[in-house]
Amino acid sequence: MARINPEFSDELKKYGAFDANACYNCGNCTAVCTLSDEDNSFPRKMVRYSVLGLEGEIQASLDPWLCYYCGECSTTCPREANPGELMMSLRRWLTAQYDWTGFSGLLYKSLGASVTGFLVLALAVIAFGFSMDFRMADLLHYGHYFEMGAIALVASVILLPNIIHMWYQTVRKPGTEAGLKTYFTCLRDLLVHMFTQKRALGCDDNQFRWFEHFILVLGYLSLLFTTVFLDWFSTQSMFIIVLGYFESAVIFVVTFDFVRRRIQKDHEISKHSHSSDWFFVVWLFLMGLFSFLVRLFIDLNVLQQNMWLFMLQLIVLVQWALLIVPFGKWTHFLYRSFAMYFQEIKLAAN
Amino acid sequence: MIMEETKKKILEYDALVVGGGIAGGESALNLANLGYQVLLVEKDLTIGGKMIMLSKVFPTLDCAACITTPKVSEIARHKNITILTGAEVKKINKLGEHRFEVDVLQKPRYVHVADCTGCQLCEDVCPVSVSDQYQYGMVGRKAAYIPFSIASPRAAAIDIENCTLCGACERACPTKCIDFTQTEEEYLVKARSVVVATGFNLFDPLKIPRYGYGRFKNIITSMQMERQLAPTRPFNTILRPGDGKLPDNIAYVLCTGSRDKSVGNPICSQVCCMYSIKQAQLLMGALPMADITIYYLHIRAFGKGFNEFYAQAQDMGVEFIKGKVGKISEKENGNLILRYEDIEAGVVKEAEHDMVVLSVGILPNQGIADVFENEKLELDPFNFVQQSDMLASPAKTSIDGVFVAGTASGPMDIPDSILSGGAASAETTSYLRRGTL
Numbered sequence: 199m200a201r202i203n204p205e206f207s208d209e210l211k212k213y214g215a216f217d218a219n220a221c222y223n224c225g226n227c228t229a230v231c232t233l234s235d236e237d238n239s240f241p242r243k244m245v246r247y248s249v250l251g252l253e254g255e256i257q258a259s260l261d262p263w264l265c266y267y268c269g270e271c272s273t274t275c276p277r278e279a280n281p282g283e284l285m286m287s288l289r290r291w292l293t294a295q296y297d298w299t300g301f302s303g304l305l306y307k308s309l310g311a312s313v314t315g316f317l318v319l320a321l322a323v324i325a326f327g328f329s330m331d332f333r334m335a336d337l338l339h340y341g342h343y344f345e346m347g348a349i350a351l352v353a354s355v356i357l358l359p360n361i362i363h364m365w366y367q368t369v370r371k372p373g374t375e376a377g378l379k380t381y382f383t384c385l386r387d388l389l390v391h392m393f394t395q396k397r398a399l400g401c402d403d404n405q406f407r408w409f410e411h412f413i414l415v416l417g418y419l420s421l422l423f424t425t426v427f428l429d430w431f432s433t434q435s436m437f438i439i440v441l442g443y444f445e446s447a448v449i450f451v452v453t454f455d456f457v458r459r460r461i462q463k464d465h466e467i468s469k470h471s472h473s474s475d476w477f478f479v480v481w482l483f484l485m486g487l488f489s490f491l492v493r494l495f496i497d498l499n500v501l502q503q504n505m506w507l508f509m510l511q512l513i514v515l516v517q518w519a520l521l522i523v524p525f526g527k528w529t530h531f532l533y534r535s536f537a538m539y540f541q542e543i544k545l546a547a548n
Numbered sequence: 549m550i551m552e553e554t555k556k557k558i559l560e561y562d563a564l565v566v567g568g569g570i571a572g573g574e575s576a577l578n579l580a581n582l583g584y585q586v587l588l589v590e591k592d593l594t595i596g597g598k599m600i601m602l603s604k605v606f607p608t609l610d611c612a613a614c615i616t617t618p619k620v621s622e623i624a625r626h627k628n629i630t631i632l633t634g635a636e637v638k639k640i641n642k643l644g645e646h647r648f649e650v651d652v653l654q655k656p657r658y659v660h661v662a663d664c665t666g667c668q669l670c671e672d673v674c675p676v677s678v679s680d681q682y683q684y685g686m687v688g689r690k691a692a693y694i695p696f697s698i699a700s701p702r703a704a705a706i707d708i709e710n711c712t713l714c715g716a717c718e719r720a721c722p723t724k725c726i727d728f729t730q731t732e733e734e735y736l737v738k739a740r741s742v743v744v745a746t747g748f749n750l751f752d753p754l755k756i757p758r759y760g761y762g763r764f765k766n767i768i769t770s771m772q773m774e775r776q777l778a779p780t781r782p783f784n785t786i787l788r789p790g791d792g793k794l795p796d797n798i799a800y801v802l803c804t805g806s807r808d809k810s811v812g813n814p815i816c817s818q819v820c821c822m823y824s825i826k827q828a829q830l831l832m833g834a835l836p837m838a839d840i841t842i843y844y845l846h847i848r849a850f851g852k853g854f855n856e857f858y859a860q861a862q863d864m865g866v867e868f869i870k871g872k873v874g875k876i877s878e879k880e881n882g883n884l885i886l887r888y889e890d891i892e893a894g895v896v897k898e899a900e901h902d903m904v905v906l907s908v909g910i911l912p913n914q915g916i917a918d919v920f921e922n923e924k925l926e927l928d929p930f931n932f933v934q935q936s937d938m939l940a941s942p943a944k945t946s947i948d949g950v951f952v953a954g955t956a957s958g959p960m961d962i963p964d965s966i967l968s969g970g971a972a973s974a975e976t977t978s979y980l981r982r983g984t985l
Contacts, residue, residue: 222807222845222846223891224803224845224871224872224891225871225872225874225888225889225890225891225896226872226874226889227874228874228889228896229871229872229873229874229875229887229888229889229896230758230874230875230887231874231896234889234896235896236895236896236897239889239894239895239896242889242891242894243894273810274758274810274874275809275810276803276807276808276809276810276814276872277809278809278810
């Protein structure tokens with residue numbers, strides 16, 4: 199029995215959607231989409247579900263994650279119903295649905311809540327700095343521990359349960375019966391999509407956008423590894439120091455381009471920016487930039503006199519690790535690749 | 549009636565009708581029959597508008613030319629109607645009640661129409677071949693040419709832009725009616741009323757590059773198919789343009805440039821569903837073995853006998869698929885792949901056809917509003933002429949004494965255009981009689 203939520207369209211608007219009711223179901227969006235195929239014909243079906251308020255169908259669907267947003271459906275939509283942005287909003291909505299804590303939904307729907315969260319964390323970091331008398335060695339030390347602790351905590355308490363929730367909604371609940379062997383053999387797809395995002399290459403004229411995103415992901419993941427496990431800020435190894443510089447530079451250069459595009463709005467995909475999109479790209483940019491500068495100040499031996507920079511870096515890092523990673527746009531990294539994994543499992547099982 | 553001024557010829561008429569299509573023609577004829585002196589200004593070389601180019605009309609399948617040509621002849625021969633073809637209205641000033649001053653510019657035809665017998669000897673000797681606009685580019689014509697066999701006037705014209713001035717036509721003409729010394733003619737028309745019947749333009753499918761019109765040879769517009777089906781057709785059968793093959797699997801793509809905000813035309817063109825269904829039925833007669841598929845969004849068969857006509861097409865075996873075609877690609881053999889979402893199944897599909905007809909929509913023929921100088925002719929949000937009192941007096945415009953007929957006021961079919969032309973003539977009459985009774 200399908201449950202209908204008559205308020206769904208209004209709910210979705212809080213996540214950034216436009217008036218999907220303009221849709222007259224011509225199917226143009228699905229037909230122009232290069233990623234749409236017989237197994238997963240989208241986005242019109244999702245537009246229809248959204249108009250009808252069929253929440254259950256949307257929760258059970260992987261389609262929003264299979265869209266890599268080239269924007270062609272929106273530019274050619276005869277009703278200007280903006281299906282591309284609807285899919286984006288559904289991804290935000292699904293992120294909130296998967297999240298057992300409910301924080302995702304709160305942060306997506308309320309800019310005030312997001313700003314409050316960012317401010318509270320900033321004040322907490324400053325208070326922590328005071329309690330340490332802004333001693334450089336201690337702060338570096340605790341900063342490093344914070345990173346490791348935050349990763350372990352966020353991954354085990356938030357992200358893992360949410361992925362299991364996603365699996366339950368999209369695989370288990372719709373009745374997919376797959377053996378362990380299938381889960382194992384499809385793991386390859388999970389890894390390939392997680393680290394290459396190669397499906398995005400299927401979008402029209404998308405080679406450069408894919409490449410930028412690809413090196414950004416590699417830069418981000420390797421910087422994470424370099425700071426957490428190779429202890430970049432404290433290492434003496436020339437190789438690791440240079441590697442870290444390179445990785446953080448990749449991050450702020452690429453994200454600078456992303457921010458530029460969102461400001462200039464010269465492509466369909468950069469025309470509509472939700473606050474969560476801004477937080478994501480700007481914070482990633484700041485992380486790259488501040489990490490780069492902190493290491494630079496260490497190498498120039500001037501960090502001691504400029505602890506404000508380290509505090510800024512720490513604030514951005516804490517906000518990133520405790521808000522954006524568990525509840526914000528960062529999660530698309532997981533949900534997209536797991537969606538490809540679950541999709542392969544569903545296809546193999548049927 | 550014609551008085552020589554320094555340069556401009558001054559003409560006086562009760563009514564100026566701008567546009568010689570079926571709506572303008574109907575208005576002109578009604579006014580002339582009531583005894584009014586009418587000047588009909590047509591920018592093309594022939595009157596009859598788009599209707600004279602059509603094959604048959606829906607839903608009766610009457611021959612369009614068989615309705616248009618007698619009407620056109622009647623207009624052309626009427627003693628109260630003067631026709632200026634190849635002429636454009638440049639300026640209209642309203643000086644007062646029943647006082648319009650109109651500048652008309654007539655381009656030279658380089659042929660004395662009265663002397664031309666339509667023998668076509670000039671066509672035979674002309675060495676220049678160019679694309680024939682009256683066959684919508686599917687065949688060629690000469691630079692000295694008669695527009696088409698049922699044109700009115702059926703007289704030659706010289707396409708001076710493509711002419712090499714070789715003089716062969718002049719030498720061949722038995723009545724010596726070709727005259728390269730003709731120049732532009734300017735008229736100052738004093739008219740007591742104006743009827744705007746400027747018709748419509750067809751949507752140009754080049755504006756939807758993903759359909760591949762212009763790149764893929766076997767995609768034609770519905771107007772090109774209309775010509776292929778008409779009695780005065782170019783090939784005497786139905787051929788796909790790429791290789792001259794008889795098509796046996798034809799697709800229609802409805803709403804090409806209609807109901808589409810992304811191309812700037814959000815409204816329904818009102819005729820595409822029906823003319824496509826009509827063409828499908830005619831094709832089943834012309835090519836009995838051919839499969840016809842119509843891709844539609846919603847079939848709008850709202851007029852008298854329309855829905856029965858739609859049902860008849862279904863009974864004849866025309867396949868109707870609900871789903872807007874998203875894009876078209878071409879195979880090496882010239883066949884076309886249409887990608888669409890089958891809305892009934894909710895699944896994206898691809899289908900192969902050997903010929904595709906784009907059912908292009910109706911766009912406003914803009915420009916007429918600009919010629920009104922001291923009073924503004926209001927347009928509606930879609931740039932058709934605004935009907936200031938649409939329900940009570942559908943022919944009235946924002947200017948008292950200026951009336952609108954036919955598709956100048958919005959998309960409509962032929963019966964509605966003729967009705968609208970009738971309404972415009974009736975309202976013009978009542979305006980002309982105002983103050984006299």
